[in-house]
Amino acid sequence: MADKLFVKDHDVVIPGEELAEGLDYLPAGKAFRDGDKIFASTIGLASVKGRVIKIIPLAGKYMPRRGDVVIGEVTGIGHSGWMLDVNSPYPADLNIGEASSEYIDLNKTDMTYYFDIGDYVLCEVINISEGKFIKLTAKYRPYRKLKGGNIIEVSPTKIPRIIGKAGSMIALMKDATGCEITVGQNGLVWISGQADKQAVVARVIKFIEREAHKQGLTDKVKEMLRGK
Amino acid sequence: MKVIRNYLAELLKMQKREDGREPFQCREVSIETGVIARSPGSARVKIGDTEVLVGVKLDVGEPFPDTPNEGVLIINAELIPLASPDFETGPPKPEAIELARVTDRGIREGHAIDVEKLCIKKGEKVWMVNIDVYPMNDDGNLIDASALGAIAALKTAVFPKYDESADKVEYKEFTKTKLPVKALPIMTTFGKLAGSLFLDPTHREEKAFDSRLSISTLDDGTVCAMQKGGFGTFTKDEVLQIMGLAIQKSKELRKLLK
Numbered sequence: 001m002a003d004k005l006f007v008k009d010h011d012v013v014i015p016g017e018e019l020a021e022g023l024d025y026l027p028a029g030k031a032f033r034d035g036d037k038i039f040a041s042t043i044g045l046a047s048v049k050g051r052v053i054k055i056i057p058l059a060g061k062y063m064p065r066r067g068d069v070v071i072g073e074v075t076g077i078g079h080s081g082w083m084l085d086v087n088s089p090y091p092a093d094l095n096i097g098e099a100s101s102e103y104i105d106l107n108k109t110d111m112t113y114y115f116d117i118g119d120y121v122l123c124e125v126i127n128i129s130e131g132k133f134i135k136l137t138a139k140y141r142p143y144r145k146l147k148g149g150n151i152i153e154v155s156p157t158k159i160p161r162i163i164g165k166a167g168s169m170i171a172l173m174k175d176a177t178g179c180e181i182t183v184g185q186n187g188l189v190w191i192s193g194q195a196d197k198q199a200v201v202a203r204v205i206k207f208i209e210r211e212a213h214k215q216g217l218t219d220k221v222k223e224m225l226r227g228k
Numbered sequence: 229m230k231v232i233r234n235y236l237a238e239l240l241k242m243q244k245r246e247d248g249r250e251p252f253q254c255r256e257v258s259i260e261t262g263v264i265a266r267s268p269g270s271a272r273v274k275i276g277d278t279e280v281l282v283g284v285k286l287d288v289g290e291p292f293p294d295t296p297n298e299g300v301l302i303i304n305a306e307l308i309p310l311a312s313p314d315f316e317t318g319p320p321k322p323e324a325i326e327l328a329r330v331t332d333r334g335i336r337e338g339h340a341i342d343v344e345k346l347c348i349k350k351g352e353k354v355w356m357v358n359i360d361v362y363p364m365n366d367d368g369n370l371i372d373a374s375a376l377g378a379i380a381a382l383k384t385a386v387f388p389k390y391d392e393s394a395d396k397v398e399y400k401e402f403t404k405t406k407l408p409v410k411a412l413p414i415m416t417t418f419g420k421l422a423g424s425l426f427l428d429p430t431h432r433e434e435k436a437f438d439s440r441l442s443i444s445t446l447d448d449g450t451v452c453a454m455q456k457g458g459f460g461t462f463t464k465d466e467v468l469q470i471m472g473l474a475i476q477k478s479k480e481l482r483k484l485l486k
Binding site: 151202 | 235244
């Protein structure tokens with residue numbers, strides 16, 4: 001039986017669309033195999049790299065994975081930790097033992113000294129329980145409370161474009177504005193620096209999010225940064 | 229939220245906004261009228277990413293006993309989940325009631341419609357003007373968008389055919405007679421964040437600001453309605469400054485209606 005490929009690289013695909021036939025191709029990400037055919041399970045751009053067919057989703061909520069670096073907003077304080085909103089459908093918890101490498105005496109310390117409600121914390125996903133409860137850690141560098149700056153929300157599916165190849169897009173923005181930029185895998189971006197420069201970075205990131213599926217993005221971003 | 233608030237405050241101190249606007253610059257406004265074919269008057273207003281759809285419906289009914297020779301004006305607003313993840317279905321929340329009432333107050337107290345001309349038979353039959361406001365997308369400042377949509381829809385609205393002997397309104401047939409609109413009240417909303425004033429707050433600014441003041445003004449500079457929101461306060465000088473700016477900014481918006 002001849003193997004057939006029905007899509008090209010960068011084609012827009014819709015859920016249920018047949019991508020390929022035959023056992024030579026391998027589904028990855030949001031593509032799945034049914035019998036000897038490969039289908040798409042979400043709307044996105046097809047990516048064909050050799051024998052691997054993948055879909056880069058155009059939209060979607062953040063789904064936590066172990067090892068992800070995320071930015072969370074503190075929404076609650078409990079007996080032995082903090083509740084964080086990591087822009088995901090599932091709750092996240094930062095235990096007191098994971099908050100600092102030093103010993104925290106709960107009888108003597110006010111927990112808001114470390115993280116208060118409304119603070120943003122850069123942390124790492126260490127575990128996701130069966131009930132989809134997210135466990136975080138902020139014990140080691142560079143995990144910390146993000147002081148000052150600005151937080152913007154972008155679609156988590158666009159994060160790779162914002163970072164660029166080996167961080168090239170981020171470096172471009174950092175060099176042009178002198179701002180510090182931290183990107184969480186969950187779609188929150190923290191920008192710190194001069195307030196008006198922060199606004200420029202925020203606008204450029206929103207632009208990248210909007211135009212993420214188009215080609216020649218780096219040149220457009222360069223132009224935008226030069227104009228400001 | 230406090231992180232964003234501090235950032236916005238710092239920007240405002242530099243006379244700047246997140247989206248590159250000046251403090252007293254409105255976002256891009258566009259008005260489309262006659263967007264609903266079945267409605268005698270409708271408008272779609274966009275202020276930046278905020279979008280509101282407004283429809284006018286005309287009916288014949290009985291007037292209120294204390295105003296037997298005046299038509300009836302009813303404005304209703306609904307914050308549907310389509311517009312924002314913050315809105316939920318169910319009975320209207322205070323925000324939805326406020327939006328409807330503030331829009332209503334601007335139109336009513338600005339005497340936008342000559343209500344006496346809506347009278348068909350004194351004490352028995354008058355035209356009832358229903359204005360329905362539906363936000364399609366909330367990126368802040370729904371009040372201005374709704375007020376602008378309501379007046380734009382009213383301005384283009386026509387009466388449906390009315391058979392007086394049979395007392396029946398033919399809703400699908402429109403006459404060429406326009407509604408007696410005699411004034412164009414325009415609402416402008418100002419926010420205050422950490423002591424700085426600004427016009428046309430976005431959704432993020434609305435979440436972070438201390439207070440807001442909406443002012444409705446007429447062509448001749450008359451202030452006809454006001455609404456203050458949020459927990460913060462305004463000084464007398466600030467209110468006067470906002471009033472001056474409201475008159476000036478509403479002139480620019482009124483040009484879009486013509």
